[in-house]
Amino acid sequence: MSLTEPTHLLVPIDLSEASRAGLRVAADLARRFGGRITALHVESATAGLAEVLASTGELADAGQVTGRHLAGVREKVERFVGKTLGAGAPVTTVVVEALFVAEAIVQFAKEREVDWICMSAAGHQGWRHFFLGSVTAEVVRRSTVPVLTYRGRGADTREFVYDDFRRILVAIDLGDESRQLVDMGRTLAGPKGELTLLHVIDVAPEYGLYGVPLVIPAENLDAAKEWTEAAVERLSKGIDPKVMQPTRVLAGRPGERILATEQELSPDVTIVGTHGRHGLDRLMLGSVAERVVQRATGPVLVVPTRK
Secondary structure, X not given: OOOOOOOEEEEEOOOOHHHHHHHHHHHHHHHHHXXXXXEXXXXXXHHHHHHHHHHOOOHHHHHHHHHHHHHHHHHHHHHHHHHHHXXXXXXXXXXXXXXXXXXXXXXXXXXXXXXXXXXXXOOOOOOOOOOOOOHHHHHHHHOOOOEEEEOOOOOOOOOXXXXXXXXXXXXXXXXXXXXHHHHHHHHHXXXXXXXXXXXXXXXXXXXXXXXOEOOOOHHHHHHHHHHHHHHHHHHOOOOOOOOEOOOEEEEEOHHHHHHHHHHHXXXXXXXXXXXXXXXXXXXXXXXXXXXXXXXXXXXXXXXXXXX
16 A cells, blocks of 8 residues: 555545546546556445335345345446546446445445545535535545545536646644655655645634733744744755745644645645644544635645554
C-alpha cells in the first residue's frame, strides 16, 4: 500500500452523476500512476427487503427475491461503469450487501489494501445525500487510508473537471506527521507542478472583562511567525525550488485561513491531515478539518497520518 502514490483506487458508486465524476477522477489518477480502480456499490435495500418478506410470512422466498434483485443491481452497476469509463479501463466492479454503507466502504478498503478512496462532497443525490454527517463524512472520519473528496467549482458541483492535481496546497501544523503530508504534496505536484505549504498560527480570540477582545502582543506573534517559518523551511528541504511556491504563514482561526487561502489560490487539491492539533480525530461541529471538507471550493485530500 502506498501513501503517496495511489495505485489502487476505490470509488464507491451509487449510480449518481457525482459518483460518475468519481470514476473519471480515479481513471485519470490510475493512468498517471499506473494504477487500477475498484468500483464498489453497497446495496443496503436487500436487508430491508428480507425484513418485509419475513413480516408477510414469505421468508422462504427471500433468497430468490434478493438474489434476483442483486443480479439486477450488478447489471446496472456494470453498465454504469462501462458507459462512464469505456471498454478496456482498469476497473473491477464489486457489489456487496450491507445495512451500513459507510462501514462497508471503510471495511472493504481495509481488507483489499486500497490506497485512496474517491468520494463526492457534493450534496445532491445518491446515498441519502453526500453531506457532512452522511456517508462521505462518515467514511472520512473512519477511514485508515486517504479520502479524496471532490466537487466541481461551477454552479453544479457534480460537474467535476480533473486538473491533473499539479497545483497543490498542503495545510500543516508542524507536528511529527507533517512530513507525510509534504511528501504527498510533493508526489502529486511532480517535477512540473506547484506546491504551497500553509501553516496557520492558531490565534483564537480571547476575551477579557465585559467581553472585550484581548490583543496579543505584536512581539509574541512576530516571534511565533519567525519560529514557524524556520520549521516550515526545514520541512521543504529537498524540494525543487521550481516546484516550491512561497510558504504561507498566517495567524488567525485555522479553518477560516485555510479556506481563504484555498479560495485565493484555487489549487487542484488541498491536502489536510487527521491527527494534528486541528485534525479529524477531533471532528465535531465547527472543527477545522470538518469545515475545510465541507466548505472548500475544490477537491480536498484527507490523509489519516500515521504516528
